[in-house]
Amino acid sequence: MKVTQKIAQCERENKIWWSFEYFPPRTAQGLQNLLDRIERMRGLGPEFIDITWNAGGRTSELTAELVKTCQGLVGIETCMHLTCTNMPKEKVDIALREAKNSGCRNVLALRGDPPMGKEEWEAVEGGFVHGIDLVRHIRREYGDYFDIAVAGFPQHQTLPPEEQELEMKYLKEKIDAGVNFIFTQMFYDVDIFIDWVKAVRAAGITVPIVPGVAPIQTWNGFQRATSLARTVIPQTFSQALEPHKANDEKVREIGTKLVAEMCRKILNANLDIHGLHFYTMNLERGTKMLLEELNLVPRMETVKPLPWRQSLTPTRRQETIRPIFWANRTKSYISRTENWDEYPNGRFGDSRSPAYGELDGYGVSIKQSREDALRLWGQPSTFAEVADLFVQFCVGKLDALPWSDQKPLKETSIISEQLARMNSLGFLTINSQPAVNGAKSNDKVFGWGPRNGYVYQKAYLEFFVKPALLTLLLSHIERDSNITYYVINKRGDLRTNTHSEGPNAVTWGVFPGKEIVQPTIVESVSFMAWKDEAFELGQQWARVYDPDSDSAKIISELMDKCYLVNVVHNDFHDADAIFKPFFQAGEEYRASVANTPNGSVNGH
Amino acid sequence: MKVTQKIAQCERENKIWWSFEYFPPRTAQGLQNLLDRIERMRGLGPEFIDITWNAGGRTSELTAELVKTCQGLVGIETCMHLTCTNMPKEKVDIALREAKNSGCRNVLALRGDPPMGKEEWEAVEGGFVHGIDLVRHIRREYGDYFDIAVAGFPQHQTLPPEEQELEMKYLKEKIDAGVNFIFTQMFYDVDIFIDWVKAVRAAGITVPIVPGVAPIQTWNGFQRATSLARTVIPQTFSQALEPHKANDEKVREIGTKLVAEMCRKILNANLDIHGLHFYTMNLERGTKMLLEELNLVPRMETVKPLPWRQSLTPTRRQETIRPIFWANRTKSYISRTENWDEYPNGRFGDSRSPAYGELDGYGVSIKQSREDALRLWGQPSTFAEVADLFVQFCVGKLDALPWSDQKPLKETSIISEQLARMNSLGFLTINSQPAVNGAKSNDKVFGWGPRNGYVYQKAYLEFFVKPALLTLLLSHIERDSNITYYVINKRGDLRTNTHSEGPNAVTWGVFPGKEIVQPTIVESVSFMAWKDEAFELGQQWARVYDPDSDSAKIISELMDKCYLVNVVHNDFHDADAIFKPFFQAGEEYRASVANTPNGSVNGH
Structure with a gap:
């Protein structure tokens, strides 16, 4: 499902919603841990998750694989990042095609950071130069199949006015090229964010804005993230956190309250913003504490639409019935019914003919x-x-x-x-x-x-x-x-x-x-x-x-x-x-x- | 459903079953009354009903119409009588075709009585001479679509031995021509019946035998029926009934006990007979009293397989779902969905496209x-x-x-x-x-x-x-x-x-x-x-x-x-x-x- 549909649905139901961002890990063990964590954190009720694209390519196939696993096996709606860095057009197309096959309907189109070891960003041969080129390409090739998101930078409110105007002009052009919603970069100064939202609206941009919220997990992590992105840190934050910088537990506790307060301000600022996007940093605790502090409990429907986990790949989305035998072995069931053309929808009797796959397939072995x-x-x-x-x-x-x-x-x-x-x-x-x-x-x-x-x-x-x-x-x-x-x-x-x-x-x-x-x-x-x-x-x-x-x-x-x-x-x-x-x-x-x-x- | 399937099902479930026979009435009002009565008596739980064929033709179309109404609107399995009397082959074929279209799967093939006003039976031009010809014709033309029944005559046990043998030979020939079960004529002497069943079995006939039971409703009716069919009346019956012949109420009361006793003997005689066919004479009371006396209560499934009345025509048998709106107007619903190719089976969603018939059809008017x-x-x-x-x-x-x-x-x-x-x-x-x-x-x-x-x-x-x-x-x-x-x-x-x-x-x-x-x-x-x-x-x-x-x-x-x-x-x-x-x-x-x-x- 598209993120904008999810947003619209939550608005109809008058509900605050949230989503989680993850990045592809570096090791196989890390991958398994992350999948287990995504599965666990699904219970916290994110409307969707977001997988970053790793500039430099080594893990780019991993992004596509993660998207596929999350859609198909974990059964959670996913948004895939896609950057222009080191990406010739062919690789972009492969990534989009795979995302589509996995049932993913959301892409965050980015120019991306310069690849590791380079200072300046440059396009690869046959690649895209600006984010807007990527947006146009996706729209041209895929019509309205994908929701396309771009990044928004509240921090730009701190630039000189003429630069602000220029950045806003670029953003407006991207939106006009067919963007459906905006994820913002992390920020901690809520006033800057509110100003920026107003500026965005004043520029005639009406698509949903999703504020990116980074839970404060440790002092070092907080410092590293904010300095990397040159994030403005409000004095209240520094004053409250710095005295405890040696005590991560305390930092997390205070940070949770500070960020929660910021979130409340956003949601109550009459900006028509009812959702929060959490930069989890692949960690569970900080996000969980923040949700608890905000008293945000998952919608039942989000967590368990059926007693077993649904697969969200396009062919299987209508599946509403399964034999109990595989209750403890979801993956093997999905693998053994992979070649079915249609999945039982309400009445298993109608679809009993398709043969079950052979035992030699993926999943039919003890783990x-x-x-x-x-x-x-x-x-x-x-x-x-x-x-x-x-x-x-x-x-x-x-x-x-x-x-x-x-x-x-x-x-x-x-x-x-x-x-x-x-x-x-x-x-x-x-x-x-x-x-x-x-x-x-x-x-x-x-x-x-x-x-x-x-x-x-x-x-x-x-x-x-x-x-x-x-x-x-x-x-x-x-x-x-x-x-x-x-x-x-x-x-x-x-x-x-x-x-x-x-x-x-x-x-x-x-x-x-x-x-x-x-x-x-x-x-x-x-x-x-x-x-x-x-x-x-x-x-x-x-x-x-x-x-x-x-x-x-x-x-x-x-x-x-x-x-x-x-x-x-x-x-x-x-x-x-x-x-x-x-x-x-x-x-x-x-x-x-x-x-x-x-x-x-x-x-x- | 075929009668032999019904019989087999009841035997699997170890259940005594029963069925009712009706004859086509002479007037339109009589027809409406009979349909109302069949509908009411459905609540007594007959596994099927049986509609006689009226020798002489005037009411023969009525038989087909009754069969159609009972299968389609009343929703009860029906057996149609068919006689050779006054029936050229073409009329036989029309009757069979109509029966098939109505979903009727059972035919009782009879030679029939001579038509009104004639003493001797004679075949019409191009008609069948013997019951066996009709049996062979049905088998030839319809394969095993129909269960074919023939009549059995327990009274034949009172004939001289050589005549008995001859009659049994004829019966055996008919069975061998493809008959599935036997309805017997009415009788009151249970010993004669038991003897006859043994003789039938001794002749190598293995198909189910369904005893025909005529409730005693009035003295005059009892006398008329038994003398017409030359039925042997046991002394116990005459002795018990005759003193009360002026009191129909009493006759019915005593008759019920006598016939019930006879039925019990049949069911307990180790003849592998577990069903009774009641000659209702289009009356409700006698049959009802007899069932009560025998403590025979309808199987729930027989009475109400679904909360609304199912239609048993071939195309509609699989219908298991209906909109509630027509709950009080079954006939108009059936009429307005008459042209549907398929009826919702378990999921109405699948069949919502078919158009509902126009309002000018049958049934869409106040009654x-x-x-x-x-x-x-x-x-x-x-x-x-x-x-x-x-x-x-x-x-x-x-x-x-x-x-x-x-x-x-x-x-x-x-x-x-x-x-x-x-x-x-x-x-x-x-x-x-x-x-x-x-x-x-x-x-x-x-x-x-x-x-x-x-x-x-x-x-x-x-x-x-x-x-x-x-x-x-x-x-x-x-x-x-x-x-x-x-x-x-x-x-x-x-x-x-x-x-x-x-x-x-x-x-x-x-x-x-x-x-x-x-x-x-x-x-x-x-x-x-x-x-x-x-x-x-x-x-x-x-x-x-x-x-x-x-x-x-x-x-x-x-x-x-x-x-x-x-x-x-x-x-x-x-x-x-x-x-x-x-x-x-x-x-x-x-x-x-x-x-x-x-x-x-x-x-x-």
């Missing part, structure tokens, strides 16, 4: 290196020891399992005791959700979707189980007419008690003025596709170990002999009912094998 | 004759008198309004007081439903759909209102962020507070193993189409009266000046919230016009 795996999971040598790892995961004492990249979701903690008990009884759970009978859509744990709605879930469990225990379980399950299940083995023999081919909606929401949204489903076609992946992940875990080791043998045997089962309890009014047959069957089984010294996978 | 109208509604001459008619309708004291063919639904009675108050305040309601927060799907009042489900409704109101009162109402409505509305006038100026074009689901159900079903919606495109009809019905009401009369003027002015409004309260947890703005605005308005002696449509 852990051999070292990680050994550290996390040790060397289990019996079924009981394997089961214990699952128990540890359920109670939050283990960070990952081969089937889950992350710790259990907050909502699962509500049933963590029951899950732990199931696992200790031999049902190795790899996915689950508790029943929810109409939580408010802004509920902290279960909520998603627009305001004033209600969300629902049917209880769901997915697990590996030994054949003998499965038989016992099914005899108990069949006493409860509200349970539907699918059982499958590695070979693909499917067994179910459902009568229809169609999907079972297990998560849905009811919202004002809308159709019922049913974003998560269980059904057989996708379960078959998931099955391969689920068994493969277990086999990969086995291959972490020496083939002759007990660990390799027990895990491999488990994957060969166990069944993968999913169970839905369809009465979402009864949150505990789903566990009953498991506890009953599990206890019976335990009693029956009490005399067996060492439970093999085949059971008794 | 009442001028006499009915005058009797029902008298000659209201002020707005208050018109409003009072709406009040009377809400509290059940008036049988119909131009916008509703029938009395308010049972479920509406829950809010009848509030509706009456609304109308007395000047909001002339023509449609409504109360909020329902998860009633069981077998709930007597609100239930629909498969077992073990939950059904929901958002509160809905639709009404005509004067401009001044509307203005006041909207100011109150806008204080409740959970209310969405559409306002339209006769000219088609639409006003809404909804932000999306999409439908608002106002009735939905959650069922085991299924997607969420959302059969009733509110949205603008269909509201626009309904608007024409709603205003037209009012104008037709006005035209009932002399153009110069006060009644004509007030109603016509009402249609010209009033707005048609629909309102949804999106928080279905709060059943009363929808009425608040109406009561507030209504009372304020009443106070403000207290001094106006005669409220005109324009208000003050």
